[in-house]
Amino acid sequence: MKIPELNAAPVLSGAVNGVAVDELSKTVNAIRATPAIAKFKFRIRNQWVEASRNKSTADTFYGAGEEHFRLQPFVLEADEPAILLGKDTSANPVEHLLHALASCLTTSMVYHAAARGIQIDEVESTLEGDIDLRGFLDLDKNVRAGYQGIRVNFKLKADVPDETLKEISQLGPAYSPVFDSLSNGVPISVTAERL
Amino acid sequence: MKIPELNAAPVLSGAVNGVAVDELSKTVNAIRATPAIAKFKFRIRNQWVEASRNKSTADTFYGAGEEHFRLQPFVLEADEPAILLGKDTSANPVEHLLHALASCLTTSMVYHAAARGIQIDEVESTLEGDIDLRGFLDLDKNVRAGYQGIRVNFKLKADVPDETLKEISQLGPAYSPVFDSLSNGVPISVTAERL
Numbered sequence: 218m219k220i221p222e223l224n225a226a227p228v229l230s231g232a233v234n235g236v237a238v239d240e241l242s243k244t245v246n247a248i249r250a251t252p253a254i255a256k257f258k259f260r261i262r263n264q265w266v267e268a269s270r271n272k273s274t275a276d277t278f279y280g281a282g283e284e285h286f287r288l289q290p291f292v293l294e295a296d297e298p299a300i301l302l303g304k305d306t307s308a309n310p311v312e313h314l315l316h317a318l319a320s321c322l323t324t325s326m327v328y329h330a331a332a333r334g335i336q337i338d339e340v341e342s343t344l345e346g347d348i349d350l351r352g353f354l355d356l357d358k359n360v361r362a363g364y365q366g367i368r369v370n371f372k373l374k375a376d377v378p379d380e381t382l383k384e385i386s387q388l389g390p391a392y393s394p395v396f397d398s399l400s401n402g403v404p405i406s407v408t409a410e411r412l
Numbered sequence: 413m414k415i416p417e418l419n420a421a422p423v424l425s426g427a428v429n430g431v432a433v434d435e436l437s438k439t440v441n442a443i444r445a446t447p448a449i450a451k452f453k454f455r456i457r458n459q460w461v462e463a464s465r466n467k468s469t470a471d472t473f474y475g476a477g478e479e480h481f482r483l484q485p486f487v488l489e490a491d492e493p494a495i496l497l498g499k500d501t502s503a504n505p506v507e508h509l510l511h512a513l514a515s516c517l518t519t520s521m522v523y524h525a526a527a528r529g530i531q532i533d534e535v536e537s538t539l540e541g542d543i544d545l546r547g548f549l550d551l552d553k554n555v556r557a558g559y560q561g562i563r564v565n566f567k568l569k570a571d572v573p574d575e576t577l578k579e580i581s582q583l584g585p586a587y588s589p590v591f592d593s594l595s596n597g598v599p600i601s602v603t604a605e606r607l
Contacts, residue, residue, distance in 0.1 A: 232463075234462070234463060235462035235463030235464075236463045236464070236497055237497050240497055241497060244497075244545075244549075245549055245551065248545060248546060248549065248551060249551060252546060252551075252552075255544050255545040255546045255549070255551070255555075256542070256543075256544055256545075257542070257543045257544070257545060258540055258541070258542055258543075259504075259506050259507050259510060259540070259541055259543065260507075260510070260538065260539060260540045260541075261503075261507055261510045261511055261514060261538075261539050262536070262537070262538050262539075263511070263514035263515060263518060263536065263537045263538075263539070264535075264536050265518050265522065265532075265534065265535035265536070267429070267430035268427075268429060268430030268431045268522065269430075269431070269519050269522070269523070271514070271515050271518045271519065271535075273510070273511040273514050273515065275503040275504075275507040275510075275511070278493070278507075280495060280496075280545075281495060285493060285495060287493060287500060288500045291502055291503040291507070293488075293503060293507075293508065293511040293515075295511070295515035295516075295519070297519065298473070298480060298482060300475060300476060300480060301475075302431055302432055302435055302436060302439075302523075305482060305483045307486055308456075308470040308486040308488060309454075309470075309515075309519075310512050310513075310515040310516030310519060310588075310589070310590050311454050311512070311516065311589050311590060311593075312454050312455075312456055312470040312473075312486070312488075313488065313508055313511055313512035313515060314509065314512035314516075314590050314593065314594075315454060315455070315456045315468070315470075316456055316458070316468040316470070316488040316490070316508055316512075317505050317506070317508035317509035317511075317512055318505075318600070319456060319458035319466070319468050320458060320466050320468065320488075320490035320504075320505040320508060321490075321505035321506065321509075322602070323458060323460050323466045324464050324466065324490070324492065324504075324505060325548070327460065327463065327464070328464070328497075337460075339460065339607050340459070340460035340466075341457070341458065341459050341460070341607060342457070342458045343455065343456075343457050343458075344455060344456050344457075344458070345453055345454070345455045346453070346454055346455075346598070347451070347452070347453055348451075348452045348453075348454065348589055349450050349451055349452070350443060350450040350451075350452060350475075351443060351447060351450045352587075352589070352592070353520070353587050353588075353589055354439075354440055354443065354450070355587065356440065356443060356444060356447075356450070357447075360450075361592055361596070362587055362588060362589045362591075362592040363589045363590065363591070363592030363593030363594075363596065363598060364589065364593045364598045365598075365599075366598065366599045366600070366601070367598055367599070367600045367601075368600075368601050368603075369600060369601065369602045369603070370602075370603045370604070370605070371602070371603070371604040371605070372604070372605055372606070372607040373604060373605075373606060373607055374606070374607040379606075382604065382606060383604065385604075386602065386603075386604030387602075389602070390600075390602050392547075392548050392550065392557050393505075393548075393557060394505070394506050394543055394547070394548055394557045394558045394559065395505050395506060395509050395558065396557075396558070396600065397547070397556055397557040397558030398506075398509065398558030398559045398594060399509075399558075399593060399594060399597065399598055399600065400597055400598065400599075400600050401556070401558065401597050402594065402595055402596050402597035403541070403558060403559045403560075403561065403562055403594055403595065404560075404561045404562070404595075405513070405561070405562045405563075405564060405585075405591065405594065405595050406561070406562075406563050406564065407517070407564045407565075407566070407581065407582075407584070407585050408563075408564070408565050408566070408581075409565070409566040409567070409568060409577065409578065409580075409581030410565070410566070410567055410568075411567070411568060411569070411574075411577060412534050412536060412567040412568055412569040
């Protein structure tokens, strides 16, 4: 079975994989009619605590033509383990990056499978990435500061043939905003001023 | 004042910006002597909960030639707001990506300033990125799924001249592993198997 393109999928009712596919269909149709409502702006504010500790707050975003306020401000922390001179009070920035990637791949897969009427029972993934600290420490100009590569392995439980299972696993890489951002890069501007 | 290169910086003792710069100097010297210990592997495991909810655990990593175990497993959650068909129980994947970027830029700046003996008093940042949902929803092949651009603004408090303040603000983009990963892209392999 070849899973259908999203645009060719039937309009579904109720929930698949816990996703309200009727609402998803309405969203798709609303954006088709008024493409400008597809423009979103996501934001965080970060504050340095000390040394390797800092925290971000996510509480507002823009989308569908208006400002949105989260039910509560979400506070995300960062620290480093002792070997990287931190206090080990929370995950570090490059682990948060892996979480962003894993969570986006999973949600993208689950939503796109739901839109195609495919039920998924369980999803697990493990991610591992390689960093050579000589990049961060400026010890070798030929070594990049960032990840040299990231490996993602999914384990999926779904009552579908092998071929469909493989197609499901490719929905994340095909549509995930974080996968695209991290695979292909994003223009980032950095400005600074005195506090 | 031109801030010195890390390699040319004097060996410092004690803590600057809360960072144990004597330990940082020892790390730099140890890696110079044995470059292989600079190789790190960071990891997470992710588990789907339902619909837009999933969670990652970070508890082990490899570095300096051995496995490391965190003081406690760090659990990171993800969800989507109601307009994106979630329950709004936590930050979403693309907000986690902004947190990874902000936290890494800040820590990189603070560490590299410390290594140069420059005290920073306060650091705040705001980040905003643009996403057009037509990419994720497969409604326009010319619209990417990921961020089209991300803007970072830092506010810094430090008793230094304007020129030095500007140089400090450029340490993050110069050395941050997440900034490099997200600016320049990372090769990501995705495999899948049946659970």
